[in-house]
Amino acid sequence: MSLAVPAVLLVLWEICSRHAIVSPRYFPPPTTVGWVLVDGFAAGDLGTQSLVTLTRLGFAFATAAVPGVLLGLLMGMARPVRDAVEPYIAFIFPVPKITLLPFLTIILGVGEPAFVLTGATSAFFQIVISTLGGVQTMDPRLLEVGRNYGARGARLFWKVILPAALPAIFTGLRLGLGLALVALVAVEFIAAKSGLGHLVYRHWQMLSTPEMYAAFAIVGALGLLLTRGLRAVQARVLTWQEEIGRL
Amino acid sequence: MPTRAPKVLVNEVSVTFESHGRSVVALDRISLQAHAGEFLCIVGPSGSGKSTLLRVLAGLLPQSAGDVRIEADRPGTPLTAMVFQEHALLPWRTVRDNVTFGLENRGVGRAEREARAREMLAMVGLTRFAQHYPHQLSGGMKQRVGIARALANDPEVLLMDEPLAALDAQTRTIMQEELLRIWATLGKTVVYVTHSLEEALLLGDRIVLLTARPGRVSQVYSVDLGRPRGLEVRGSPAYGVLLEKIWSQLREEVVRAMAEDRGGEPA
Incomplete structure (x- = not known):
């Protein structure tokens, strides 16, 4: 079923577009988009642009993940830190991070650091919030087990708190990765002169819709592959988990 | 009856909680003793502080007043090991690694840890499940692991x-019979909290x-009621008399607790 429904929709779209039931100019047939993808990758341009976006995403994710997990753990374990930091997190979290781009470009100039940081902040807050949640919702009896069975201080952290929070940390990383991609494509759409977001923008300006859809398709596929990949890593690392929620 | 040497001494222990700006007395000047090798059961209505008392004994909760002493006659072994309600196993550890958790924290070497785990898992009948994770076990099996974990720590x-x-x-x-068998084998001092009078009469x-x-x-x-004791004890006249006697007292406390719940703040 998970493949049949999109297949049927694509075939319908193809038919409607070919017979001009919908405007082929705005809704080009999927096969045309498919050939654009094939040609684009063969010519190297689509591959290059995808790599640009992927590289930005890699830097953004790496910048966000380590400090995000650390801050989340610290907030979860130290009440004063949580009380001090939580209001700011709650304030900034719901703001679409693309709105930080103007501010970051004023400070850093229009360029990669500002682009990457916009993506990174997007992931960062999600990772902090998920990690914090993982620590806060852990079964308090496991802490008692740790203490009664002689795990104190750093041992309690490594042997009990961190493993207990790990599933939530993975969820945070996965959501964060997705959010970073969203923010980066938006950044590319608005400000960058390269990347998949920029491709969408450029082909939209020229009304070359097959190319626009092709770029869309790559962004979607990237998001899907990356989050599925992280899920596979999670399943590998956390073999003890009963089941890992889908999507 | 084994030696009468006191093992656990609880002297005038009180525990007071702060709850919504009011102080609530959970335990009020409790004094009791458990002798070495004794199976001591603690019974009481909900909210009587049974678990609180156990947490004070385990060093997980400081008492507000009074003192607790546990006589240690073997240096290097922990004073207490707790078997928790609903097992509280570490879900990311295999059965074997749950059992060796306490030993690992005390720096016991791998070979000795594994030998001890094998011994304890054999005792609770879970040898074949050493490499399973807790979520793969039934409730009864999980609690067997919880018991093996405590025993392995040799408190x-x-x-x-x-x-x-x-x-x-x-x-x-089944587990009650197992517990009786294990306790008879190891001769540990046990402080056992339960809300079931029948269980206390069978075990304690x-x-x-x-x-x-x-x-x-x-x-x-x-x-x-004599030892060794099995389920058949429930048919003996002495059991019935004792059950009746303790129940009439417990019943009063339960009724009082219920009345207090109704009279007090709504939950």
């Missing part, structure tokens, strides 16, 4: 907090009855 005193309460009736009965040497909140010692009963 001076074994603390058990309603360990069988979450199990179905049949599994609970003595029963300490706590009052409704604040928890005080209401009565201490000797369970002179």
Whole structure:
């Protein structure tokens, strides 16, 4: 079923577009988009642009993940830190991070650091919030087990708190990765002169819709592959988990 | 009856909580003793502070007043190991690694840890499940692991907090027999909290009855039903007499606790 429904929709779209039931100019047939993808990758341009976006995403994710997990753990374990930091997190979290781009470009100039940081902040807050949640919702009896069975201080952290929070940390990383991609494509759409977001923008300006859809398709596929990949890593690392929620 | 040397001494222990700006007395000047090798059961209505008392003994909760002493006659072994309600196993550890958790924290070498795990898993009948994760086990099996984990740590005193309460009736009965067998084999001092009088009568040497909140010692009963004891004890006249006697007292406390709940703040 998970493949049949999109297949049927694509075939319908193809038919409607070919017979001009919908405007082929705005809704080009999927096969045309498919050939654009094939040609684009063969010519190297689509591959290059995808790599640009992927590289930005890699830097953004790496910048966000380590400090995000650390801050989340610290907030979860130290009440004063949580009380001090939580209001700011709650304030900034719901703001679409693309709105930080103007501010970051004023400070850093229009360029990669500002682009990457916009993506990174997007992931960062999600990772902090998920990690914090993982620590806060852990079964308090496991802490008692740790203490009664002689795990104190750093041992309690490594042997009990961190493993207990790990599933939530993975969820945070996965959501964060997705959010970073969203923010980066938006950044590319608005400000960058390269990347998949920029491709969408450029082909939209020229009304070359097959190319626009092709770029869309790559962004979607990237998001899907990356989050599925992280899920596979999670399943590998956390073999003890009963089941890992889908999507 | 083994030696009468006191193992656990609880002297005038009180615990007071701060709750919504008011102080609530959970335990009020509790005094009791458990002798070496004794199976001491603590029974009382909900809210009588049974679990609180166990947490004070385990060093997980500081008492507000009074003192607790646990006589240590083997240096290097922990004072207590707790078997928790609903097992509280570490889900990311295999059965074997749950059992060796305490030993690992004390720096016991791998070979000795694994030998001890094998021994304890054999004792609770889970040898074949050493490499399983907790989520792959039934409730009764999980609690067996919880018991093996506590025994592997070889504590001076074994603390058990309603360990069988979450199990179905049949599994609970089997586990009670298992506990009797293990206790007879190892001769550990056990402090066992339960809300089931029948369970206390089946397992215990003595029963300490706590009052409704604040928890005080209401009565201490000797369970002179002989050893080894099995389920058939429930058919003996002495059992019936003792059950009746303790129940009439416990009943009063339960009714009082219920009245207090109704009269107090709505939950």
